[in-house]
Amino acid sequence: MRKTKKAKELAHLLPEKKKYTLEDALSLLQQCPKAKFDESVDLSLVLGVDPKKSDQQVRGVVSLPHGTGKVVRILVFAQGDKAKEAEEAGADFVGSDELVTKIQGGWTDFDAVITTPDMMRHVGKLGKILGPRGLMPTPKAGTVTTNVGKAVSEIKAGQIAFKVDKQGVLNNSVGKVSFSAANLQENILFYLSSVMKAKPATAKGTYLKNLAISSTMGPGFLIDINSLSLS
Secondary structure: OOOOHHHHHHHHHOOOOOOEOHHHHHHHHHHOOOOOOOOEEEEEEEEOOOOOOHHHOOEEEEEOOOOOOOOOOEEEEOOHHHHHHHHHHOOOEEEOHHHHHHHHOOOOOOOEEEEOHHHHHHHHHHHHHHHHHOOOOOOOOOOEOOOHHHHHHHHHHOEEEEEOOOOOEEEEEEEEOOOOHHHHHHHHHHHHHHHHHOOOOOOOOOOEEEEEEEEOOOOEEEEOHHHOOOO
16 A cells, blocks of 8 residues: 555654653654644543542543643533623633523534533533533532632633543643643643542552553654653
8 A cells, every 4th residue: 555645754753662751752743744733732541540430530620831722612501790700701602591402402512611500400401411522510620610700711721621431541632733842741741740649549550551642633652651750
């Protein structure tokens, strides 16, 4: 089979090496042929936990030092003064029953959902729609709150939520290919340190098992976890 120009460039760039330091992986990732858009930089982290056990769930929120580079469309369920607070903080969509009806009709053009506690009785109706998309608000993620203005500002500034999936894996975007390597590295180490702090007390053995970094359209690079300096 004839190799494409991109495949030939990648073959030239990627040496026969199984694992990389974070610095080397970021350097190679940013040398890869560019797509026609600013690709996200994604992490896939395999944890040494058993997600089937309720006491080994790993979840949390983290505000990346340099943000994610993404434009996040935020929907807020609130009324009265809280609705005004959300709008002033930059929420893209604010409302109550009318938004519930719109979502039930198939509309999902938003990236994050925040709600005041009193609106949960309405938002609860959307569990089957929001849940599978990872958009259901929860107190642990800070998205069920009376301080909606702060929640909107933090998400707009680059706060992300992480939650282990059924295979014990965390998948998150931590920036854009256009970021400097230094900023990407700082984001990644800050993210990993937050995951370390969320380690369940019942988790045994190696906690951070495997880490891979990739861009939206590019190859993945396995990282040598032992080479990382995590606080």
